[in-house]
Amino acid sequence: MTVQPDSGTKARLLAAAREHFARRGVKESTVRDICAQAGANVAAVNYHFGSKEKLFMAVLMDFLEKAQDQFPVLMGLGQDAPAEDRLKAYIRSLLYRVMGDGDPVNEKLGQLLSGEFIEPSPDFGIVTERFITPHHEVLLGILREMMPTADARTVHLCAAGVVGHCILFENAKQFIRQMYPDISLDKLGVEYVADFIHRFSLAGIARMAEHG
Known part of the structure; x- marks a missing residue:
């Protein structure tokens, strides 16, 4: 037996x-x-x-699965909601997921996840395939709808701009606290920062759409 x-x-x-x-x-x-x-x-x-490294990936996937349940990519909006509203929901979801829910362990795991975006570990591909890519496809779909005549490169650049702006507030938060304490993420709060990134992104997307 x-x-x-x-x-x-x-x-x-x-x-x-x-x-x-x-x-x-x-x-x-x-x-x-x-x-x-x-x-x-x-x-x-x-x-x-x-291995220990694969255990770390399992921890990140568990973290992302729970964060996804708590902060779904469109925050409860349906696919029939206006693209501009879905974009803001996406931004809010991403900010909440990387910042955490107030739990210090989740906050640190969010920081470790952000670090993987900058310097991915060899095993990070499994996390990308299961979570990152599907979420990014949602963003690309929103942007294609908002920029119907834009080429693929422009859409991808705009997507990188949206995600990069969100990640900046988390990855560089210590620097921002020192240099510009009045605009740190923990000072302003997720909702305020999400609203700013949304408005900033809408302006940039509109300008890029003008140029096809």
Whole structure:
């Protein structure tokens, strides 16, 4: 008779890794410490996930899945809503997902996710395929609707501008706090920043649409 591994081990490893990665980062977190907190054998990470790096990707996917449930990409709007409204919903959703919900662990995981956008890990492709690409396709669809005569490059550049603007407020928040404390994300709040990025994006999209 084959002895099956503890069905709760994988969940405990995921929970322990979530806390360790948020507190210490990926490089400083060790498999031994994660397994000790989870009450698991040190071989359990390789058995359930393949490596510490793949465990980190599993943590990010769990984080994104929960964030997606809490802040869906269109924030409850239907596909029949005006494109401008769907664009604002997309911006709000992205800001809330990268900023977190006030939980310090989620906030740190959001920062680690933002870091992956800048310097992706070798295993980040699975996260991109499952979460990032589908969300980005929603944004591209909105922009194509708003810029029906624009070429693909212009649409992609506008999408990069929208996403980049959102990520900037999270990735550069320490710098913004020092240089321009009155416009930091935690000072203004997500709703204010989302409204600004939305209005700024609408102006840029309109101008780009004029040029085809």
